[in-house]
Amino acid sequence: MDNKKNILYGVFFLVLIILPFILNSRWESVATTFLIYSTVALSQDIVLGRAGMFDMGHAIFFGLGAYSTAILNTVYGVPILLTIPVAIILPLIAGILLSAPIVHLRGDYLLVTTIGFNIVFTQALKNNVFGFTGGPNGIFGIASPSIFGYSLSSQTAVYFMAFILLLITLFVIRNLETSKIGRALHYINEDSLASECAGINTRFYRLFSFGLSAAIAGLAGTVFAVQFSAVSPEAFNFIQSVLFFTIVLVGGPSSVEGVLLGTFFMFVLPEMFRQFAEARYLIFGIAMILIMIWRPKGIWPAKFGRIPKYFFKD
Amino acid sequence: MEIFIQQLVNGLTIGSIYALVALGYTMVYGVLKLINFAHGDLVAFSAYVGLVIMMQLAGVISSSVVIIVLVFIFTAIIISAFGVLLERLAYKPLRKAPRLSAVVSALGASLIIENGIMLIWGPRPKIFPSNIVPNINWNIGGVYIGLMQLLVLVISFVLMFVLYFFVNQTKLGAAMRASAIDQDAARLMGINVDRIIMITFIIGSALGSVGGLFIGMYYRGIYFNMGWIYGLNAFVAAIIGGIGNIPGAMLGGMLLGIFNALISGYLSSSWALALTYVLLIVIMIFRPTGILGERVAEKV
Amino acid sequence: MLRKGLFFILAFVATLMFSMQAMAGGVIKIGVQAPITGKFASEGQSIDKAVRLIAKQYNKKGGILGKTIKVYTCDDEGQAQKAAVCARQLVDDGVIAVIGSYTSTCAEAAESIYYKAGVLQTSDGTSDTLVKHGYWTFFRNSSPNSAEAAFTAEFFIKKKHYKRIAAISDYSTFSTDLTNAVVKDIKKLGGNIVYKGKITSGAQNFTPILTKIKSFHPDVIYFGGYYTDGGLIKAQMEQLGIKADFVGGDSNDNPEFIKLAGKAAVGAYLVNVPLPNMLPYDTAKKFLKAYQEAYNESPASIWTLFNVDGLRAILYSIEQTKSTNTKKIAYYMHNKLKNFPGITGPVEWAANGERVGSAYMAYRIGSDLKYHIVYRH
Numbered sequence: 001m002d003n004k005k006n007i008l009y010g011v012f013f014l015v016l017i018i019l020p021f022i023l024n025s026r027w028e029s030v031a032t033t034f035l036i037y038s039t040v041a042l043s044q045d046i047v048l049g050r051a052g053m054f055d056m057g058h059a060i061f062f063g064l065g066a067y068s069t070a071i072l073n074t075v076y077g078v079p080i081l082l083t084i085p086v087a088i089i090l091p092l093i094a095g096i097l098l099s100a101p102i103v104h105l106r107g108d109y110l111l112v113t114t115i116g117f118n119i120v121f122t123q124a125l126k127n128n129v130f131g132f133t134g135g136p137n138g139i140f141g142i143a144s145p146s147i148f149g150y151s152l153s154s155q156t157a158v159y160f161m162a163f164i165l166l167l168i169t170l171f172v173i174r175n176l177e178t179s180k181i182g183r184a185l186h187y188i189n190e191d192s193l194a195s196e197c198a199g200i201n202t203r204f205y206r207l208f209s210f211g212l213s214a215a216i217a218g219l220a221g222t223v224f225a226v227q228f229s230a231v232s233p234e235a236f237n238f239i240q241s242v243l244f245f246t247i248v249l250v251g252g253p254s255s256v257e258g259v260l261l262g263t264f265f266m267f268v269l270p271e272m273f274r275q276f277a278e279a280r281y282l283i284f285g286i287a288m289i290l291i292m293i294w295r296p297k298g299i300w301p302a303k304f305g306r307i308p309k310y311f312f313k314d
Numbered sequence: 315m316e317i318f319i320q321q322l323v324n325g326l327t328i329g330s331i332y333a334l335v336a337l338g339y340t341m342v343y344g345v346l347k348l349i350n351f352a353h354g355d356l357v358a359f360s361a362y363v364g365l366v367i368m369m370q371l372a373g374v375i376s377s378s379v380v381i382i383v384l385v386f387i388f389t390a391i392i393i394s395a396f397g398v399l400l401e402r403l404a405y406k407p408l409r410k411a412p413r414l415s416a417v418v419s420a421l422g423a424s425l426i427i428e429n430g431i432m433l434i435w436g437p438r439p440k441i442f443p444s445n446i447v448p449n450i451n452w453n454i455g456g457v458y459i460g461l462m463q464l465l466v467l468v469i470s471f472v473l474m475f476v477l478y479f480f481v482n483q484t485k486l487g488a489a490m491r492a493s494a495i496d497q498d499a500a501r502l503m504g505i506n507v508d509r510i511i512m513i514t515f516i517i518g519s520a521l522g523s524v525g526g527l528f529i530g531m532y533y534r535g536i537y538f539n540m541g542w543i544y545g546l547n548a549f550v551a552a553i554i555g556g557i558g559n560i561p562g563a564m565l566g567g568m569l570l571g572i573f574n575a576l577i578s579g580y581l582s583s584s585w586a587l588a589l590t591y592v593l594l595i596v597i598m599i600f601r602p603t604g605i606l607g608e609r610v611a612e613k614v
Numbered sequence: 615m616l617r618k619g620l621f622f623i624l625a626f627v628a629t630l631m632f633s634m635q636a637m638a639g640g641v642i643k644i645g646v647q648a649p650i651t652g653k654f655a656s657e658g659q660s661i662d663k664a665v666r667l668i669a670k671q672y673n674k675k676g677g678i679l680g681k682t683i684k685v686y687t688c689d690d691e692g693q694a695q696k697a698a699v700c701a702r703q704l705v706d707d708g709v710i711a712v713i714g715s716y717t718s719t720c721a722e723a724a725e726s727i728y729y730k731a732g733v734l735q736t737s738d739g740t741s742d743t744l745v746k747h748g749y750w751t752f753f754r755n756s757s758p759n760s761a762e763a764a765f766t767a768e769f770f771i772k773k774k775h776y777k778r779i780a781a782i783s784d785y786s787t788f789s790t791d792l793t794n795a796v797v798k799d800i801k802k803l804g805g806n807i808v809y810k811g812k813i814t815s816g817a818q819n820f821t822p823i824l825t826k827i828k829s830f831h832p833d834v835i836y837f838g839g840y841y842t843d844g845g846l847i848k849a850q851m852e853q854l855g856i857k858a859d860f861v862g863g864d865s866n867d868n869p870e871f872i873k874l875a876g877k878a879a880v881g882a883y884l885v886n887v888p889l890p891n892m893l894p895y896d897t898a899k900k901f902l903k904a905y906q907e908a909y910n911e912s913p914a915s916i917w918t919l920f921n922v923d924g925l926r927a928i929l930y931s932i933e934q935t936k937s938t939n940t941k942k943i944a945y946y947m948h949n950k951l952k953n954f955p956g957i958t959g960p961v962e963w964a965a966n967g968e969r970v971g972s973a974y975m976a977y978r979i980g981s982d983l984k985y986h987i988v989y990r991h
Contacts, residue, residue, distance in 0.1 A: 026703035033699070054414065101599045107413070108349060112553050113598040115546075116591035123588035126785050137787045138694065140722060140743075230723055232694045242421060249418045271699070281651070282429040288422030289404050296411030317829045320854065324821035429651075437655030438914070439842050444876035451853055458855040533818040535846055535874045539653065543816060578822035584812040586822070 008257075016166075020159045028155050029227070030271050035162035036224050038263040039169045041247040042256065043216035046173070048245065049253030049302070050182070051209040052189035054107045057114030058244045060098075060121045061091040061214035063236030065221025067125070070139040070231045071132050080145035080226060087222040088215045095214025096207055103206040118238045125233040138232025142225050158227050165223050169216055173256060176212075185209055186254075243267075250291055252298025261299050265291075316456035321579040322572060327463045327532070329571020330470035333564045334525035335548035336555070337477065338518035340563040343552070344494035345507075345514050348416045352400060352423035354545015356393060356519060359427050360526030361536040362435055364389040365442055378446045382531075389527055390520040397519025398512055406508075424541070431538040439535045447531045462532045470528075473521060474564045481560055490514065494558060550594050556607025565606060641684045642677075642938060644669065644925070645704035645733075647697065647714035647724060650689035653816070657716045660914035661921050662687050665713050667908050668925055678932055690715050694723035701727035709733060710938055711928045713921050718744060719787045725752055732940050736924030738917045740864075741791050745966045750944050753963055755924030756917070757887060757972035759788075762864060763795030765974035765991070766885050770834065770861070771803040773976070773989045780809040780832040780858070782823065782847070784839040789815075792863050793838035808832050813847075815839060820847050821854060828856050838863040841915075845874025852878035859883060861976075868915050872983050882979045883988070886916060887958055887972065898957040916958070923956035930954060 016035075020028050044058040065087040072078040072086060102113050128135035144153035145161070152161065176182045184205045187195035196202050225231050243266060251262020265287075273280045291299060335357050342350045367388050371381045404423045408416040450461040481487035492500040493510045501507050529544065530536050551570040555562025573593060578586040597604065646665050649658035662685075669683040677683060686707045688700035697715055701724035704712055711734035715721045718741030728735040729749040737744065738756040745754060770776050779800060783793035790812075797807055808830040811823055824847065827835060835851065835858050837844050844866035851860060852875075862871070864886040872879040901922065905913055913919060931946045932938060947963055954961040962970045976989040 024706040026699065026706045029699050029702045033695075105598065105602050108343075108347075108557070109553075109598055109602045111349070112550075113595050116550075116595045116598070119591045120588045120595075123585070123591075127584050127588075135787075136785045136790055137719060137741075137743075228695055228698050228723070229726070230694055230698070232719065234693050235695050246418055246421060249414050253414075279429070279433060281425050282433060285422040285425030285427075285429065288425070289419045292411065292415045292419045292422070293407045296408060296415040317825060320825045320828075321822060324819070324825060328819045328821075432651070432655065437651075437659065439870060439874070441870065441873040449876065451855070453855055458853060460853050529818065533846060534849065534876065535818070535842060535870075537816060537842070540816060540818070543814075543818075575822040575825075579826045582811070583823040583826070587814055 012260075016163055020156045025155055028159055030268060032155070032159045032162045032227050033224075034263060034268055035159070035166045036220050036227065037244075037247070037267050038260050039162075039165050039220040039223075040217050041244050041251075041259045041263050042169050042173060043213040043220070044244045045248045045254060045259050046176070046185075046209050046213040046216075048248050049255070049259075050176075050185045050189060051206055052192075053103065053206060053209070054111035055114050055210075056111045056245050057116075057118035057121075057238070057241050058213070058217060059236040059238070059240040060118055061095055061217035062221045062224070062240075062244075063121065063125070063231075063233075064091040064094055064214075065218030066225040066231045066236070067133060067139070067221070068218070069222040069225045070142050073142050073225075074139055075132055080143060080222070081147070084219065084222055087218045089218075091218030091221070092211050092215040095210045099207055099210035103203060103210070115238055115241070118241050122233045122237045125236070134232075136233060138230060138235075140230045142229045142231070144229075145226060158223070161226065162223050165220060168219075170256065172212075172216065181205065181208065189254075246288065248298075250288065250298060252301040255298065255300050255302035258298045258300035258302065265299065317579070319457045321575045323457060323459055323463065325572035325575030326568060327466050327571070328574070329551075329568040330467055331525050331528050331532075331567075332544075332548045332551045332570055333474065333567025334470055334521045334528070335544055336552040336563040336567045337474070337560065338522040339545075339549050340552040340555070340557055340560060341490075341514050341518045344558040344560075345490070345497075345511050346405065346416075347413065348405060349420065349549070350405075350518075351417065351420040351545070352404070352427055353518070353522060354543075354548065355424045355427035355431075355541035356397060356400070357522045357526040357529070357544055357548075358536065358538065358541035359396070359431055360389050360393045360519075360523035361530035361540075362431055362440065362538075363392050364523070364527045364530055365440055365536070368442070368446060372443070372446060378448070381446055386524065386527060390523045393523035393526075394516040394519045397515040397522075401511065401515045424545075428539055428541060435538065437538060439537045442530045442534045442536070444534065447534075466528050466532060469524070473524065477517070477521070478561060478564075486510075486513065547590075550590065553594060554597055554604055556604025559604065559606045562604055562606035566604070569605075640681045642679070642681045642932070643684050643686060643707060643709040645707065645709035645712035645714075646685060646687040647690050647700045647704060647712050647720070648687070648716050649692035649720070650687065652691040652693070654692045654716055656914045657917055658689070658692075660918045661713065661716060663909055664905060664913060664918045664922050665925055667905060668922060668929070670908075671904070672929065678929055679936060679938070683929075690720045690724075692717050692720060694719050697721075697723040698727060700724065705731040705733055710940055710943075711736070711925075713737075713925050715739070716917060716921075717786070717788065718791075725749060728752070734928060734940050734944060736921070736928060738920040738924075739788075741787055742795075745968045748966050750948070750967075751940065752967040753924060753927075753947060754967055754969050755927075755961075756920040756958075757969060757974070759792045759795050761972040762885060762974055763792060763799045765972075765976075766796045766836070766861070766863070767799030767803050767805065769883075769885065769976045769989050770800055770836075771805050774834070774859070776834045776859075777806060778808045778830065778832045779805055779834055779836065780811075780827045780830060781807060781836045781838070782811055782813055782827075783837075784813050784815040784843060786815065786839070788865070789839040789863075793836070796836060796838060796863070813839070813843060815843055817843075818846060820850050824850055824854055824856060827858075828854060832858045834859040834861055836861045836863070837866065840865045841868035841871040841874070845871040845879070848875040848882050849878040861885065864916070867977075869912070872979065879979050879983060880981050884977045884979070884985070885974060886977070888975055895955065895957060895959075897955055901957055919957045923958050923961050926956065927951060927954050927961050 040062050047053050047055045068087040068090050069083040072083040125133045126136045144151050184200050188202050247262040247266045252258025338353045364385050368385045375381050404419045489505045493507050551566035552563045555566025577589050646662050648661045666685050669685050673682050688703050690697040690700045697720035718739035721737035721739035729751045736753040736755045740759045781797050783789040809827050844862045848860045861883040867884050867886040931943045935942045935946045952962050977985040978988045980986050
């Protein structure tokens with residue numbers, strides 16, 4: 001079974017490597033955004049799927065990363081690659097600070113509070129706090145990153161940046177899954193009281209998952225800012241958070257394959273059906289309901305543990 | 315001083331609309347523990363339905379009082395039927411599914427209604443005729459109040475009082491409360507929970523339709539995507555009051571309306587929206603069950 | 615190494631296919647980048663319909679340079695990020711010119727992509743930053759915010775002699791920029807701004823901010839946003855007993871403004887370029903009639919007509935240069951095209967892509983609910 005999975009991933013990566021050479025520039029751009037959104041969705045899944053906290057404000061951390069890069073680059077002229085540490089650390093700190101007073105809240109209350117955070121965040125961006133978020137316009141003219149004086153401005157270069165981003169994220173999640181922390185999160189999600197009784201510091205692990213997922217989303221924000229060489233408040237509003245939230249649930253919480261499929265379904269498919277511009281979101285809403293009815297745990301639900309198959313048969 | 319009172323009147327008017335819509339959220343949450351994200355769009359939909367009915371009736375009946383009363387009744391019936399349909403198709407099959415699946419289903423339903431409105435009526439705003447809803451204004455010592463405002467206030471209060479009486483004094487209301495507290499126990503007591511859920515959707519949608527019609531008649535312009543803003547605000551109102559709690563939703567709506575008016579009136583209109591949500595966050599942190607919500611032990 | 619080789623082969627095949635398509639098809643491809651869904655859907659759909667109408671008219675007459683015009687539409691939903699995707703798609707489709715987008719933000723987000731691809735772009739976006747890059751591909755078909763602001767300030771100070779001015783905008787790029795520019799120009803002329811604030815577009819309930827403004831006793835309230843909010847603001851001013859004048863920026867100019875405000879619309883002032891139906895231009899009347907016949911409604915707003923002018927000027931330049939080489943067309947548009955008879959007035963462009971000449975006017979809505987010109991240059 002593991003072998004089958006490895007082959008599947010091998011094919012998936014191979015396709016991703018070949019993709020930019022066969023796609024035209026519009027679809028290459030869609031594919032790049034797919035990689036970035038997948039990363040954000042995977043990071044959202046750490047909080048939502050793995051730790052079981054209903055976070056509907058994840059676009060904040062994505063946005064913080066993107067704006068960090070944008071502001072440092074356009075205002076202070078910092079090269080893109082050097083903005084990365086800030087774009088990771090700032091969302092990380094914000095993730096911990098914002099979640100600290102609320103991680104103990106019950107599911108829906110947490111959801112509502114994170115929506116609140118998100119709305120305050122976009123409003124602050126639009127109001128041009130501290131005078132450098134560019135107001136409702138956002139920020140234009142973000143430079144391309146360069147390595148050893150070689151500018152990575154082509155679309156394919158950005159695509160591979162996003163690809164590396166996804167690889168890093170998958171690597172982090174793979175490690176998380178097999179580590180003590182991953183198991184602890186799983187226990188907390190299943191039964192937080194029992195896990196606390198078993199000696200797990202639930203608060204610590206919850207904050208940890210928020211911090212980690214915010215950091216990954218922030219890094220994704222940097223690549224996003226580079227791809228469009230622009231950031232604007234709309235790209236990080238509450239509706240975007242709803243999108244990431246839905247991606248995870250439609251795909252399958254705490255299932256990497258599910259989240260990737262979810263991103264494909266929620267982001268790439270609507271792009272494909274652009275010619276039905278006016279009706280496409282209607283059809284989309286119907287599809288969301290049908291998927292939830294037929295597969296309430298997502299398109300590709302997670303399987304936990306490594307229980308041999310024969311265990312279930314007879 | 316009259317500026318302050320004017321702001322209170324402004325706040326109360328919009329606040330009672332929020333309250334009407336918030337009741338739909340809070341009642342559904344009470345019985346299903348589901349945030350019905352489609353409720354706001356249902357409210358928007360009711361304004362469109364109401365406008366169509368009004369235009370049809372305007373050709374037949376000349377008395378605008380009769381027209382308005384009939385519009386309220388017909389719209390409430392249609393929207394209630396719609397609410398029940400929504401529950402049957404999108405939520406009922408998910409009763410046993412993980413809780414968040416129903417949330418996604420609700421988001422899907424919201425997309426369907428919003429874009430459905432756009433496909434049927436087009437993206438341009440629709441406008442309620444100015445000759446049917448009278449435009450009468452009184453100036454009381456510098457404070458201006460319109461007939462429509464007065465109607466909004468009076469009708470909302472009456473409806474809320476009736477609802478409060480219904481929930482607390484009738485058998486059906488008791489069954490509703492029982493289902494909200496513990497569905498399984500209620501079922502064991504012989505309560506038909508499915509029927510209670512249906513009634514909840516009927517009442518919630520009907521109140522929402524009144525809210526939607528008020529929006530249309532008071533502000534006159536309606537948009538296909540206005541459901542989000544009203545839905546979100548009403549939802550916040552329900553939370554502030556204590557979600558699942560009926561008087562809480564009414565109180566929350568009023569408070570939110572007044573809070574909003576005073577913030578934009580005395581602080582900054584640019585930050586009014588943000589500050590509303592800051593208030594929400596503060597309430598969530600210090601009193602997560604809202605103002606009137608009972609202090610339940612942390613569910614673990 | 616292999617990867618690079620593969621890339622070159624694929625790229626070569628792709629170019630070959632593209633050029634073959636262009637030669638064999640005998641079509642001229644025109645792109646529309648507009649918000650077909652979302653908040654500005656009505657404007658976007660109207661622009662798309664208008665472009666398709668013009669294309670149909672040309673094709674009926676046998677096309678242009680013997681080729682038929684084919685229109686490609688991409689929905690940018692009014693979001694900058696989608697605009698970039700659209701721009702790439704339209705470039706891939708092989709269009710030589712793009713109409714759009716409706717919002718300044720989306721036009722700007724797409725601008726550099728069209729520039730790099732050598733695709734002409736004409737937009738009604740009024741934000742001043744649009745022409746700052748100096749891209750040879752960009753042509754603004756409307757007048758910039760700065761021209762409107764200067765005119766508005768003059769109208770306020772020189773004509774109406776307002777003493778206490780309140781200004782409101784919404785959060786959109788366009789509205790904030792315009793309102794800021796108006797406020798700046800008013801201050802330059804020595805005007806007194808007593809209040810400046812923002813509303814959330816679509817919030818419907820503007821009584822709190824209006825009540826606050828009332829306490830400043832302004833003699834005029836300027837609103838630099840869209841008619842959907844402007845009409846309600848005017849109505850609610852009346853309801854709150856605010857006696858101040860109302861002056862709306864160009865985007866309040868829409869038939870729906872009067873419907874929304876009802877009787878309260880009487881006495882409102884609007885600042886905009888001349889209305890097509892008030893102008894003696896035959897082209898304007900003809901176009902409006904054709905649009906009405908084709909779609910059984912009138913264009914959503916003046917912005918549709920600006921875009922139509924941009925398109926007509928480009929098509930005319932293609933005919934004159936007898937070429938589909940965008941460099942040649944752009945050269946013609948920058949240097950040779952003078953006084954082209956547009957729907958919205960004479961059309962010509964400065965070297966930076968700015969439309970030359972603007973003829974703003976201030977209208978008052980009379981008790982007959984019609985526009986009456988009260989001030990012009």
